[in-house]
Amino acid sequence: MEHLTPTPPALTTGRDTVFTPFNIVSGIIILIGCVITVLRFTRGIGGVSNLNDTNPWGLWIGFDLYCGVALAAGGYVTCAACYIFGLKQFRCAVRPAVLTAFLGYGLVVFALNYDVGRPWRLPYPIFLSQGTTSVLFEVALCVFLYLSVLMLEFSPVAFEWLNWKRARYIIGKVSMVLIIFGIILSTLHQSSLGAIFLITPSKLHPLWYSGYLPVYFFISSIFAGMSMVIFEHSLVARFLHDKIDAEHHLESNNVALGFAKSAAFLMAGYIMIQIIGIAIDNDWKYLPTRWGLWYLIEIIGFVAIPAILYAIGVRERNIKLIQRTSLWAVLGIVLNRLNVSLIAFNWQLPLNQRYFPSFMEIMTTIFIVTIGVVIYRFVVTRMPVLYAHPDFPDDH
Amino acid sequence: MGITRRQFFGWMGAAVGSQMAFTAQAKAAGTAHFTGYPGSMGVLHDISRCIGCRKCEAACNQVNHLPAPETPFDDRAVLEKIRRPHAAAFTVVNQYKPKGKPGPVFVKTQCNHCMEPACVSACFVKALTKSKTGAVVYDASLCVGCRYCMVACPFNIPAFQYHNPLTPEITKCTLCQPRIQKGLRPGCVEACPQEALTFGKREELIKIAKQRIGAYPERYEDHIYGENEMGGCNWLYISNTPFTGINMREDLGITPAPALTAGALAAVPVVVSLWVVFINGLRAISKRKEQIATEEKSQAVSAAVLSEQARFNNEIKQLKEKAKTEKEAAITREVKKALEAAARGPSENGAGQTPPSPKPSGTAHPEKQENN
């Protein structure tokens, strides 16, 4: 019975000192990040990054935006599983997934402030001058709307924490609308990130370029989201186990099994449409090349093998294997997004014209990820994310 | 029935006709052919005439008020390296030494002012627009600095002021739009001593190019670069050496850039509309299933309750009867005992044995209740 009572909010996992190893390391990273921020806004993008005229997008777009959005897909996937497909056992996974998505999207927008030339103009495409023929316009609109939706989807947690019963009641009334809207926006947004590169058939390697890019991105975002939920749960169970109540504890294994099963099958479908894409464009001749090898490493090594391991894990009810595979699948998605946006982009250029991120670019990315981890910890150690709030037990 | 054959066929005709009309219209959009702004201007660059003097670069620098370069424009040493347009230079001349050519070949590079520009299609704030004059112009007051235009451009033309921390702009050739509007020729064209650059209406330029190729077929490649590349450009090239050898890609295709993303964008409203329908439908199905499940459960529960109740009542009845007979037996026994005692003597009132209380075995409310 002791699990049913949620642990009272405690400062930095209950220890008295703030100088825990976690706090020291994250503090140093955040300090470095602040220095780079100052440099970015005094010396310009060229002063801190290796970006140039031929390689206008680098790590900040390739990782922070592309991977950030893909890995934030857990939010809409879990919401859809629980509320649209009626799989009630996923209910306890909704809040952590929505929090991850909210943080993910928030950090994507935060990272954009470093990457775009004049970040204070980021609202321009939505409010001032709508370039409707641009895929990026769709992306901007979706990010803006979905971030708002995620904030509202997550707000009940904050309201429960603050004990604002009235606000919590009102938001509960529109939660279904928010969830449906969120799923639509995610579908569009995940796919449009792939569609961004439809305009560059001459720059993106044919094995990655395809008319199906939006579909690839959408389908892979679904199993990315599922893998991320499984992976996140394994981390939480390891490092924040005192924040989890009994229901979450019991259900997290079912969530892992359910998502691993779906992800494995989706990955199989994804591999099929990848092969179909090659056949449609007659790109077979690229397979026995170095780029073809790299492509096969991505598809076989980071999609097919995780799919098989998921399948074995599901058949044998091996949660450990599923959790390990989830990290593998997450890395596979990261690899795919980096391939499309950076590695296979500008593939014909000679090596000396290719891009490699600078130290400060990499540090900025680490800084942003660290902020995410710190905020995640702050929230789950205080707010009813991983446990049901005693005053609002059934709204969870 | 009021419907005559004639009426019926009339309706059919109308239905089919409207269908046809609709299809025809849809087709009109599908196969619509856009030929660009009539009378738009362009430049024909005859690569065979270029001598690499870089006077066009100097003129461009001057008319666009760009910062002075590190090495002067008459320093031909810069030609040793392949350059591209950048924030301080809207145009550059490069030197190539293609195989099978005795001397070097010089190519001027700048914005090709596509008829259907990828950068304009990609710009999400309409900072880049295609002007009726033919120029692709840039409005810095709208630009966010996302650099998607640079990603999109198949010719790698737009550049960015990477070292401007707060107000960076995209930089590229403007076809000297301010000069064109004043009736002047672009700076580079005016400066060219070799007439390697010809300014004029695009249609006229194509005619000139065809004439030159026709007149000297052994000198020119039979290809007007920019006539069809990426849907066509206002800047055209003819060359005395294959374009691929002088860093001009011939594998770009003829699909105009906006057409590459039009399909994906067309799917957006369809996805929104159908997702609303599908999601509502899925939710209704899962709710209905849930409801059926609860109904079945409650039916099963009430059935179980009923049978249990009956069993219970039956048991109670049996027990009651049993108790009754036992009680009667006990009473007769007691009476007998009392009588015997009375017959034996007074006092010693034995503790009366209470009849066994009925023990119900089933509960009225089974525990199998939904607990969600």
Add this chain to the structure above:
Amino acid sequence: METDFNTLQEFLTHTKGIAYLLIGVALVALPLFWRFITGRDGKKQTF
């Protein structure tokens, strides 16, 4: 509505602008119609 377009870009700017407005219409109209469809359903059937 009779507009002449010289470029595909012009044509798409026009049509995509309308398409985005129609997205808004779809988002409002379709759920309202769903409510109308299910408006007479019994109180117990909440879908």
